[in-house]
Amino acid sequence: MTKTDPRDAVLEHIPALRAFARSLTKDAVRADDLVQECLVKAIAKFASFKEGTNLRAWLFTILRNTFYSERRKAVREAEDPEGEIVGALSVKPEHDGHLQMKEFNEAFQQLKDEHREALTLIGALGLSYEEAAEACEVAIGTMKSRTNRARKELARLMELDEDKPTELTDNQTLSIVNQSGHM
């Protein structure tokens, strides 16, 4: 009876699961419902979790799969993916830190799912590329390039590199041209 229940370890990952769920659903209430479903599933199939492997990544995978399978179902049923309409609230421009955060949030919501996921897991929640790759069931290299592209895209959306975009594109084009020239 003194033996600790390995399932208790799930508890410490709940804050990160909620954060990831918010990133996926873009809605605090739906996020917590998603976490609830994830916990129910996780405990129901806890026997399939291999002790000693990464519990956090395992939980994130369940959360993520639950979210995407439900969204697919919802889209099929309604043919109206209106859950995607976000942040249509009109907000008064404020010339302080809030503006920056608001701009950030708007840009962040515009990212592709896979980019938002990558930045949430790696940038916000501090997962390693390896762990995030496991959570999203992709190769590590894929996770790395998604993260890099996500950063670039976010910087573009936030106009952090406003006077650079064309040159950047040119450089990229140039390097591709150069590379293919050697083939």
Add this chain to the structure above:
Amino acid sequence: MPADDARKKRSGDLIDENLKKAFSETLEEGVPDRFRDLLAKLKQTAPEDTSEEPENDEN
């Protein structure tokens, strides 16, 4: 081009800073009672040593 590098770094820092800020509130809330209670209940309904049910379906 050190100016470019500095700009890139600044933009990267800003992104990281905002990312952390965007989720810090949720993370700092800790574990709401709702989930603490749920977990306890789930553990009760399914005792720990359920080594059967080797279904590995991930949806």
